[in-house]
Amino acid sequence: MTALLDIAELAKRFDVGNKRLLHAVDEVTFTIGRGETVGLVGESGCGKSTLVRLINRLLDPTSGSIRLAGTELADMRARAFAGNANRARIQMVFQDAGDSLNPRYTAADAIADPIRRLRKMSGASLKSRVEALADMTGLPRELLSRFPHQLSGGQKARVGIARAIAVEPELLILDEPTAALDVSVQVVILKLLQQLKHELGMSYLFVSHDLNVVRLLCDRVLVMYLGKIVESGPAAELFADPRHPYTRALISAIPQADPDKRVGRLRLGGEPRSPIDPDPTVCRFYGRCPKGEPRCSAEMPVLRTVAPARHVACHFA
Amino acid sequence: MTAVPALAVEELSVEFRTRSGIVKVLDHVGFSVDKGETVALVGESGSGKSVTAFAVMGILDPAGKVTSGRALFGGADLLALSERDLAEQRGREFSMIFQNPRTALNPIRKVGQQIADVLVRHGGATRPDAPRAAVEMLKRVRIPDPERRVEAYPFELSGGMCQRIMIAIALACRPALLIADEPTTGLDVTTQAVIMDLIGELAHESGMATIFITHDLALAAEYCDRIVVMHAGHVVEAAPARELFAHPRHPYSVKLLAATPGETASLAELASIPGGLPDLRRPDLPACRYSDRCERRIDDCVKPLPNRSLGERHIVSCWNPL
Numbered sequence: 266m267t268a269l270l271d272i273a274e275l276a277k278r279f280d281v282g283n284k285r286l287l288h289a290v291d292e293v294t295f296t297i298g299r300g301e302t303v304g305l306v307g308e309s310g311c312g313k314s315t316l317v318r319l320i321n322r323l324l325d326p327t328s329g330s331i332r333l334a335g336t337e338l339a340d341m342r343a344r345a346f347a348g349n350a351n352r353a354r355i356q357m358v359f360q361d362a363g364d365s366l367n368p369r370y371t372a373a374d375a376i377a378d379p380i381r382r383l384r385k386m387s388g389a390s391l392k393s394r395v396e397a398l399a400d401m402t403g404l405p406r407e408l409l410s411r412f413p414h415q416l417s418g419g420q421k422a423r424v425g426i427a428r429a430i431a432v433e434p435e436l437l438i439l440d441e442p443t444a445a446l447d448v449s450v451q452v453v454i455l456k457l458l459q460q461l462k463h464e465l466g467m468s469y470l471f472v473s474h475d476l477n478v479v480r481l482l483c484d485r486v487l488v489m490y491l492g493k494i495v496e497s498g499p500a501a502e503l504f505a506d507p508r509h510p511y512t513r514a515l516i517s518a519i520p521q522a523d524p525d526k527r528v529g530r531l532r533l534g535g536e537p538r539s540p541i542d543p544d545p546t547v548c549r550f551y552g553r554c555p556k557g558e559p560r561c562s563a564e565m566p567v568l569r570t571v572a573p574a575r576h577v578a579c580h581f582a
Numbered sequence: 583m584t585a586v587p588a589l590a591v592e593e594l595s596v597e598f599r600t601r602s603g604i605v606k607v608l609d610h611v612g613f614s615v616d617k618g619e620t621v622a623l624v625g626e627s628g629s630g631k632s633v634t635a636f637a638v639m640g641i642l643d644p645a646g647k648v649t650s651g652r653a654l655f656g657g658a659d660l661l662a663l664s665e666r667d668l669a670e671q672r673g674r675e676f677s678m679i680f681q682n683p684r685t686a687l688n689p690i691r692k693v694g695q696q697i698a699d700v701l702v703r704h705g706g707a708t709r710p711d712a713p714r715a716a717v718e719m720l721k722r723v724r725i726p727d728p729e730r731r732v733e734a735y736p737f738e739l740s741g742g743m744c745q746r747i748m749i750a751i752a753l754a755c756r757p758a759l760l761i762a763d764e765p766t767t768g769l770d771v772t773t774q775a776v777i778m779d780l781i782g783e784l785a786h787e788s789g790m791a792t793i794f795i796t797h798d799l800a801l802a803a804e805y806c807d808r809i810v811v812m813h814a815g816h817v818v819e820a821a822p823a824r825e826l827f828a829h830p831r832h833p834y835s836v837k838l839l840a841a842t843p844g845e846t847a848s849l850a851e852l853a854s855i856p857g858g859l860p861d862l863r864r865p866d867l868p869a870c871r872y873s874d875r876c877e878r879r880i881d882d883c884v885k886p887l888p889n890r891s892l893g894e895r896h897i898v899s900c901w902n903p904l
Contacts, residue, residue: 308770309741417858418627447626447797448841449855459849474770477800477843481852518775522803522827522844532779533772536726 268296269468270320270436275329275339277315287541289315291492292329297436302462302469304483304500306476306515310537312492313472317438320470321357322346333436353383356434360441362421366413373409376428383432398427403457419450423457430461438470443478455482476519480504488512491540491549494568498575508571508582510554531555556581587614588791589638589759594651596637603863607633607646608815615759620785620792622802622823625812628859631795635761637661639678640668655759674704676759677752681767683744687736693747694732700754719750723780742773749781756788763795778805800844803827808895811835814859814871816887821896831892831903833878870900878902
């Protein structure tokens with residue numbers, strides 16, 4: 266299987282003054298196959314959003330490559346990319362549809378905007394395309410003339426999805442698409458996303474805090490910690506048998522309703538290390554890690570293969 | 583159990599006056615919290631969880647009006663107290679942790695001073711002693727390097743840290759009742775676990791009664807003794823956490839559990855809840871506000887709601903429970 270997205274040694278460092286650099290994304294390498302759903306998890310500040318903005322080409326990388334079906338996208342400036350033909354191939358569904366929709370655009374305008382810009386459609390063909398998208402995402406056509414404040418959370422989420430798939434992207438990046446929704450609405454939206462993926466043959470990069478949702482939706486999971494991928498693997502295996510201590514802490518922190526299923530609680534002490542000029546010889550997790558042996562502060566563990574399709578960056582995995 | 587409730591809410595009804603009519607947000611809501619007990623209020627947005635808390639705290643929006651009910655706390659009815667008496671007790675006897683610590687904290691005041699303000703206001707410390715007391719509070723909520731952190735402004739701290747500051751402020755005067763309104767929304771799961779452990783430990787240490795408002799059923803189940811399920815301004819079911827998960831009796835509780843990811847093996851097994859909340863402005867609201875969405879509806883459902891007791895501390899408000 267050829268990968269749809271091939272990320273190699275991608276890095277983004279922000280200058281924070283006094284010649285100090287914040288390593289937001291640090292030499293990250295991974296692929297996403299065609300039709301695959303990859304989950305990206307990690308705590309706030311770990312670089313998920315920066316990574317997503319790099320892939321989505323809203324931000325220019327410091328180094329590394331972003332190849333979409335063989336085409337190198339990293340060389341192109343983010344500004345130029347907006348008008349590039351490849352723009353339509355990567356689209357994004359933003360976190361809170363209420364905040365990301367233009368309040369002065371009707372639902373129809375919001376969905377039509379990317380089609381108008383990237384497909385140069387107008388008039389009757391544009392209108393019928395917008396209606397078809399509303400049908401696909403389960404948004405009643407009579408709601409197309411409404412403004413975001415006249416729509417419910419679930420309806421806004423549908424508009425956000427409709428506008429993202431409007432230009433038939435190959436890769437859809439979903440940034441916590443259901444975080445603002447009630448559980449009953451969340452179910453409907455997750456099922457819609459699953460169905461659209463099959464119908465349109467898209468690949469998903471699914472960013473979420475909710476590990477229970479990631480477990481249900483994703484084929485493979487990437488765990489990020491302070492700019493590095495510390496573990497990756499098939500979702501079912503990773504959840505059943507996490508190898509990196511950070512992944513273990515993440516999974517043991519998932520609220521578990523059934524007391525019999527609660528595994529030993531693993532709580533992280535301490536504060537994360539600073540992402541500003543991090544010591545290249547110290548494991549990023551050192552200080553919070555329950556293991557934390559001398560070797561961890563002398564040698565940065567690299568991401569290595571520990572089992573078929575499973576990679577872990579820990580000396581002791 | 584013969585424990586004396588720290589807080590007993592009885593027959594609480596709240597209405598909001600809006601341009602498009604009167605919204606009956608809460609309708610005869612009742613539940614109690616014992617000393618040292620943690621009770622969760624769960625339900626979807628619009629179920630009335632937060633309004634219940636605001637009414638008890640006496641901080642309802644001016645458009646909202648309590649039309650009936652009592653909130654008995656330490657022998658007094660909080661809903662009948664004057665604003666002056668309430669202000670005296672609020673922060674000392676009962677306090678609240680809000681959803682978003684960054685917006686709830688004063689952005690231009692050092693966090694240590696914000697803790698000291700509460701202590702001084704309620705006689706927990708004198709002004710000269712307050713800074714040291716603030717450091718003590720930061721230690722209690724396990725903020726590393728507390729001597730330095732009292733000098734920080736909220737923007738200099740992470741979300742988890744800010745939430746710990748909120749907890750420190752809320753617990754500064756050792757209240758008998760704490761209301762935590764979605765205290766971990768927006769925090770990472772690892773931070774959420776640490777914060778929830780902390781609230782639990784502090785509540786346990788001081789015998790504090792805690793009301794925990796959340797839409798996350800799994801979180802409620804893991805950290806609370808009892809769960810009160812709300813739907814459209816009604817308490818539909820109340821039961822010990824373990825019992826509610828093992829044997830939910832109200833059709834809405836069953837649906838809510840079935841929609842919560844976590845237990846299920848696949849997305850296909852998750853089921854959404856049909857329909858939506860009824861329009862609470864309707865003059866002809868049915869007796870059971872869930873009946874329009876309910877698959878177990880029977881003829882009796884038009885009658886006033888029953889409060890059926892199903893064994894110890896398990897109450898369901900339904901004519902045809904499971």
